[in-house]
Amino acid sequence: MNITAIYSIGKMSFPSPWLALVLTFILTGIILRxxxxKTASAQYSDFVLTFILVWKFSVILTDFKMVLQQPLTILYFNGGKLGVVLASLAVFVQAYRKRATFSFAASAWAIALTQSGYQIIMVLVNDNAQWIELTTLFISSIALLMVVRKPTIATLQGFMGLHFIIALLQPVALTQQLSWLLTIVATLAVVKWQKELK
Amino acid sequence: MKKNIGMLLIVALLVIAVATYTKQQMAKDRELEINESLLGKAMDLNYKQTGLRKGDTPPDFTLTTVDGEEVTLSDYKGKKVILNFWASWCPPCKAEMPHMQKYYEKKAKEQNFEILAVNLTSEEKGDRLVEKFLQSYGITFPVPMDEDGSLAKTYQVITIPSTFILNTDGQIEHSIIGPMNEDLLETYVEGIN
Known part of the structure; x- marks a missing residue:
């Protein structure tokens, strides 16, 4: 999705992906709960918290020089795209250490809800070409329903495949679509951990 | 029964999503019809304008930059314009400058944009301050000076930094309050024509 909507609260503007992601996190948390x-939703909210904190404060690493010059940079900015990657890394480390405590079904639901939910809300808040919006909406919904109806390794892999198709259709280059790349990594990790358990 | 609550929630949310989308599209179609049925710009009179909105062509201006050159906004048609309002006493504006400079250096040609960082000169304590600031940060994009504060008034800039992003036709695509980093600037500029 191209980002066409920007929102303002008081003296601050923020882009639509922030809104989409926050809504996705909240809804996913509620549905998991x-x-x-309780454990599943608590684990999920732990990951969300790690993600947001690391993303926000990774600006210290990504813009180290500027933080030294102007410490307030930490307040104004976040780690940007690199920050998202670092935040995801932190979440994966955290998840790896807790992998034995996961329920596969809950993990599958969490991945499916986060990715499909984000894509669907992005369609609703932004204004892109109608055919892209419609296919994104349709495929995301089908993929989500497929996983939540029967959370198995096969459906989760199918989910990944369907979202690959969505990613191909977007007006943004594949390598720029972090949501899709992170979905692959999360899916592969959860599938691998599930196989290890058996 | 507990097993199905999550599933029910998901189905309900999906229905809401589809309904919302359909409603949005219908509203958009209706707007298009109205616009087509009325003659072009006469339509503008029907909107109660409060400030500059998406799709508006902002008022043109000619100002002198810190370097003594004249810039006119309409000369930049064909290029996207990042029109920023700032002052040197404003910490977030200062924090944003190096990000704009970096983005400008790296991508201005490739992504076809220009940055005009209008300085609210009437609110500065001395001219030298601005010049010194720009030098110390190595700013190379034009910095027009709004010497009497009239431009900020026309554009209804209250909070700074305020930024308007204009498309190649010179229309407003985004109005942003608050500082932006390189990533965010690029996201906004890349998404428009």
């Missing part, structure tokens, strides 16, 4: 144990 209602479908699975």
């Amino acid at each position: 209602s479908q699975f144990s």
Whole structure:
């Protein structure tokens, strides 16, 4: 999706992906809580917290020089795209250490809800070509329903494939689509950990 | 029964999403019809204008830059324009400058944009301050001086930094309050024509 919407709260503007992601995190948390144990949603919100904190403060690493010159940079900025990568790395490390405590079904739901939810909300908040919006909306919904109806390794891999198709259609280059790249990594990791358990 | 609550929630949310999308598209179609049925610009009179909105062509201006050159906004048609309003006493504006400079150096040609960083000169304590600041940060994009504060008033700039991003036709695509880093600037500029 091209980002066409920017929102403002008070003296600050923020782009639509932030809104989409926050909504996705909240909805996913609620759904995990209602479908699975408290542990699943607690683990999910731990990851969300790690993600946001590392993303925000990674500006110290990504813009080290500027932070030294102007310490307030930490307040104004975040780590940007590199920050998202670093934040995801932190989440993966955290997840790796807790992998034995995961329920596969809950993990599959979490991945599917986060990725499909984000894509769907991005369609709703931004204004892109209609055919791109419609296919993104349609395929994301099908992929999500497929996983939540039957959370197996096969459906999760299918989910990954469907989102690859969505990624190909977007007006943004594949390598720039972090949401899709992170979905692959998360899926592969969860599938691998599940196989190890058996 | 507990097993199905999550599933029900998801289905309900998907239905809401589809309904919202359909409603949005219908509203958009209706707007198009109205625009087509009325003659071009007469339509503008029907909107109660409060400030500059997406799709507006902002008022043109000619100002002198810190380097003594004259810049006119309309001369930049054909290029995207990042029109920034700033002052040297404003910490977030200062924090944003190096990011704009970096982005300008790296991508201005490739992504076809120009940065005009209008300085609110009437609110500065001395001219030298601005010049010194620009030098110390190695700023190379034009910095027009709004000497009497009239441009900021026309553009209804209250909070700084404020930034307008204009497309190649000179229309406003985005209005942003607050500082932006390189990534965010690029995201906004790349997404428009």
